[in-house]
Amino acid sequence: MELVLQQxxxxxxxxxxxxxxxxxxxxxxxxxxxxxxxxxxIFMVGAYLAFFISTALLAPDGMFAFPRELVLAxxxxxxxxxxxxxxxxxxxxxxxxxxxxxxxRLYVVITALMCGLILxxxxxxxxxxxxxxxxVLLDKSVYDLWGIAVTNLKLWVILAAVLVFxxxxxxxxxxxxxxxxxxxxxxxxxLPLMGIPLDSVIVFTFxxxxxxxxxxxxxxxxxxPVLEPYMGAMTGWxxxxxxxxxxxGDIRGAFAGGFLLAFVEVMVAAFLPSTFxxxxxxxxxLLILWQRPTGIFGKxxxxxx
Amino acid sequence: xxxxxxxxxxxxxxxxxxxxxxxxxQTIKIGxxxxxxxxxxxxxxxxxxxxxxxxxxxxxxxxxDVGGKKxxxxxxxxxxxxxxxxxxNVTLKLIDRDDVLAIIGPQSSRQAVPVxxxxxxxxxxMITPWSTNPDATRDRPWVFRAAFLDPFQAPVAADFASKQFxxxxxxxxxxxxxxxxxxxxxxxxxxxxxRHGKGAVVSFESHGPKDQDFSAQLTKMIAARPDFIFLPQxxxxxxxxxxxxxxxxxKGYFMGSDAWGSAELMKLCxxxxxxxxxxxxxAAAGATGKTKEFIDKYNxxxxxxxxxxxxxxxxAVALIADAIQKASKLEDDTRKMRKLIRDNLASVxxxxxxxxxxxxxxxxxxxxxxxxxxxxxxGQFTFKESVCPK
Numbered sequence: 001m002e003l004v005l006q007q008x009x010x011x012x013x014x015x016x017x018x019x020x021x022x023x024x025x026x027x028x029x030x031x032x033x034x035x036x037x038x039x040x041x042i043f044m045v046g047a048y049l050a051f052f053i054s055t056a057l058l059a060p061d062g063m064f065a066f067p068r069e070l071v072l073a074x075x076x077x078x079x080x081x082x083x084x085x086x087x088x089x090x091x092x093x094x095x096x097x098x099x100x101x102x103x104x105r106l107y108v109v110i111t112a113l114m115c116g117l118i119l120x121x122x123x124x125x126x127x128x129x130x131x132x133x134x135x136v137l138l139d140k141s142v143y144d145l146w147g148i149a150v151t152n153l154k155l156w157v158i159l160a161a162v163l164v165f166x167x168x169x170x171x172x173x174x175x176x177x178x179x180x181x182x183x184x185x186x187x188x189x190x191l192p193l194m195g196i197p198l199d200s201v202i203v204f205t206f207x208x209x210x211x212x213x214x215x216x217x218x219x220x221x222x223x224x225p226v227l228e229p230y231m232g233a234m235t236g237w238x239x240x241x242x243x244x245x246x247x248x249g250d251i252r253g254a255f256a257g258g259f260l261l262a263f264v265e266v267m268v269a270a271f272l273p274s275t276f277x278x279x280x281x282x283x284x285x286l287l288i289l290w291q292r293p294t295g296i297f298g299k300x301x302x303x304x305x
Numbered sequence: 306x307x308x309x310x311x312x313x314x315x316x317x318x319x320x321x322x323x324x325x326x327x328x329x330x331q332t333i334k335i336g337x338x339x340x341x342x343x344x345x346x347x348x349x350x351x352x353x354x355x356x357x358x359x360x361x362x363x364x365x366x367x368x369x370d371v372g373g374k375k376x377x378x379x380x381x382x383x384x385x386x387x388x389x390x391x392x393x394n395v396t397l398k399l400i401d402r403d404d405v406l407a408i409i410g411p412q413s414s415r416q417a418v419p420v421x422x423x424x425x426x427x428x429x430x431m432i433t434p435w436s437t438n439p440d441a442t443r444d445r446p447w448v449f450r451a452a453f454l455d456p457f458q459a460p461v462a463a464d465f466a467s468k469q470f471x472x473x474x475x476x477x478x479x480x481x482x483x484x485x486x487x488x489x490x491x492x493x494x495x496x497x498x499x500r501h502g503k504g505a506v507v508s509f510e511s512h513g514p515k516d517q518d519f520s521a522q523l524t525k526m527i528a529a530r531p532d533f534i535f536l537p538q539x540x541x542x543x544x545x546x547x548x549x550x551x552x553x554x555x556k557g558y559f560m561g562s563d564a565w566g567s568a569e570l571m572k573l574c575x576x577x578x579x580x581x582x583x584x585x586x587x588a589a590a591g592a593t594g595k596t597k598e599f600i601d602k603y604n605x606x607x608x609x610x611x612x613x614x615x616x617x618x619x620x621a622v623a624l625i626a627d628a629i630q631k632a633s634k635l636e637d638d639t640r641k642m643r644k645l646i647r648d649n650l651a652s653v654x655x656x657x658x659x660x661x662x663x664x665x666x667x668x669x670x671x672x673x674x675x676x677x678x679x680x681x682x683x684g685q686f687t688f689k690e691s692v693c694p695k
Contacts, residue, residue, distance in 0.1 A: 003524065003525075003528050006524050006553070007521060007524055010518075010520035010521055010524060011521075013518075013520070014518045014520065130569065131541055131569065131573060133544075133572060133573045133575075136575070140552070142551070142552060142554060144554060149552065149553045149554035151552045153552075154552070220517075224517045224518065224545055225544075225545075225548075225573070225575075226517070226541055226544055226545050226573050228541075230515075231517065233515075234515040235517070265521070266520070266521040267521075269510075269521035269522055269525070270521050270524065270525055273511075274510045274511050274512065274521070274522050274525075275481055275511050277512075277513070277521075278513060
């Protein structure tokens with residue numbers, strides 16, 4: 001029993017990362033109907049930015065020599081801001097010009113794939129293949145709760161994922177800008193006629209999605225402190241699958257899908273030979289999609305073109 | 306084309322800098338098809354540095370003494386780009402055009418296995434310093450190696466863990482898509498069950514090449530209550546797995562393999578890896594005698610402590626030099642000379658290298674001791690003991 005609960009905690013932590021990345025996929029898709037395949041690599045950029053920011057701030061090597069608690073408090077917002085800038089830059093440089101020219105959505109998706117490769121290989125060219133490690137920002141303590149081992153970091157990661165989800169849900173459902181985002185996905189052509197600045201809404205969406213990816217990257221780098229240029233690729237792909245299974249375009253779907261994928265992965269590894277983990281995990285997801293092709297929370301859409 | 310141009314420049318440069326040698330017309334040429342770029346550039350660098358150190362030392366004394374006459378060494382370094390195809394091409398060039406007497410390299414098994422076939426077909430002696438895959442030398446009388454094989458490393462780890470940790474139950478976590486990791490894990494499982502009975506490996510788990518979270522496997526492993534966990538893994542995985550096991554409440558020992566032996570391990574793993582052990586080819590800290598001499602010379606010239614690749618390369622070069630010296634004179638006929646070198650290599654009795662004493666078995670694999678390294682409180686790899694084949 002303890003074993004099952006321990007695996008649940010493992011799945012909750014791992015699922016938090018999937019959820020944080022899947023939220024970014026789903027936000028952009030929900031508004032633009034665009035699968036931003038560079039998103040996993042934006043997550044990677046977030047982890048590297050966290051590395052640079054924290055080493056620059058931290059004593060004794062950093063430029064400023066701040067204490068650790070302050071460094072962590074500063075690294076979180078700074079990483080989110082800078083990662084958002086990267087996301088917005090991609091939108092401005094790569095996606096917007098193409099969409100302006102009326103390119104088919106397929107070309108924009110392929111461009112997103114290329115942007116992801118550019119980020120990966122740019123990183124490789126700039127920083128080399130040797131791996132980086134994030135300095136320790138948080139003293140880790142292991143708690144033993146009724147036979148289940150939990151670290152403070154794991155609890156923070158899970159809490160962060162839940163808070164981010166609630167915040168995004170609030171923004172999309174309750175605020176005016178959220179209403180505008182939903183309106184863009186409803187009808188992109190009628191929107192400017194109503195006096196809503198389309199571009200600002202899109203930029204805001206990218207800021208939200210990339211900022212969350214940046215936070216995810218920072219937490220990931222704290223939990224798994226071996227950074228390499230391709231770290232975002234596989235995790236990003238899996239998070240995308242999680243978003244689709246949850247019902248892409250729906251925030252609740254991304255959140256639930258992320259945790260679902262992690263639970264399936266962890267439980268397969270826990271109760272079957274770990275060699276079969278990905279094989280079984282994705283077969284199960286395929287079965288779910290057979291039953292519900294639009295995902296768990298997805299609604300059937302009529303084509304809007 | 307560029308590659309040939311570069312090689313030509315290299316040869317010309319060598320001729321320029323050693324005019325006496327060029328005039329005398331006879332140098333001892335050895336070819337190095339090594340990974341100067343690609344996935345493992347650091348390995349190529351170590352190889353080149355160690356070889357050049359050897360060359361400078363020998364040439365400073367006027368060259369290698371063969372039958373009372375001194376011949377300067379001439380090393381030709383070719384980049385194999387960490388790719389098997391390129392490695393085969395540059396090796397053919399070294400054998401056919403540069404007329405080298407012997408090949409040293411390539412380092413990783415992925416290139417050493419195909420290049421071994423080329424060297425064997427062309428009847429050129431070759432030593433791969435670092436490759437641990439049995440296929441590189443199997444049924445190839447012209448191919449040798451300087452490192453011990455994986456099937457030897459596994460019982461070494463098993464014996465040491467039985468003694469040091471007083472362990473009866475072992476758990477293993479390996480990378481499923483990596484031949485090195487999987488092969489070593491299988492060998493270890495056999496060795497452990499041979500010593501402690503069937504079922505003594507209480508948990509045998511694997512992970513994929515891109516995995517970063519191992520908590521599911523580790524939870525399972527820890528629940529089986531092993532006395533220690535064996536990690537035949539690359540250092541980048543070891544640095545993730547060890548702290549994660551600690552987070553899950555595991556307090557026991559870890560034991561690693563020679564792939565742990567990178568300076569980057571401690572940078573990535575931090576305090577969690579201190580106090581653990583791994584088996585490898587040589588230990589820099591606490592070295593004595595000839596090994597210490599080599600480490601000091603290398604450190605002085607290049608500014609860092611040489612890794613196992615550098616030490617094994619040094620031994621490979623020394624083995625070839627030794628085999629050449631055993632010939633009473635340098636034959637003009639390259640083919641004849643190559644045959645002599647091969648025969649002398651095969652009959653080495655007790656070569657005293659810096660990575661230990663060795664001789665070759667019938668397959669061209671060395672019979673030598675492995676070293677167990679302990680990671681101390683400063684994160685240094687210190688010599689614990691050496692384990693020799695029975």
